[in-house]
């Protein structure tokens with residue numbers, strides 16, 4: 001697995017003109033289909049949504065993640081939740097960045113420091129290392 005993001009699979013990789021790699025992800029974890037309220041596996045797809053989780057910098061070039069995830073109907077009659085979108089452990093629902101990046105020691109500073117001012121082994125973010 002290229003990116004080591006549990007539950008996601010790479011559908012294809014595009015290379016943009018500026019050298020950025022755009023990685024299209026699909027859900028590979030069957031458990032993502034389970035309704036978060038009642039746990040019943042959904043069978044009816046409502047549609048698709050695209051999300052762009054931000055991951056750790058990967059190599060020299062920028063990496064853009066595009067995850068096309070499904071929105072499901074929960075058909076369980078007693079379940080209060082009508083629809084839900086897929087989620088996997090590394091990218092919780094509503095998260096803008098991946099869990100891995102958020103919990104990185106040093107606190108995601110790589111996202112705030114411009115690439116030009118970043119050097120290996122240095123970190124501009126305040127707080128404990």
Ligand SMILES: [Zn+2]
Nearest residue numbers: 035038074079
């Ligand atoms: Zn449900």
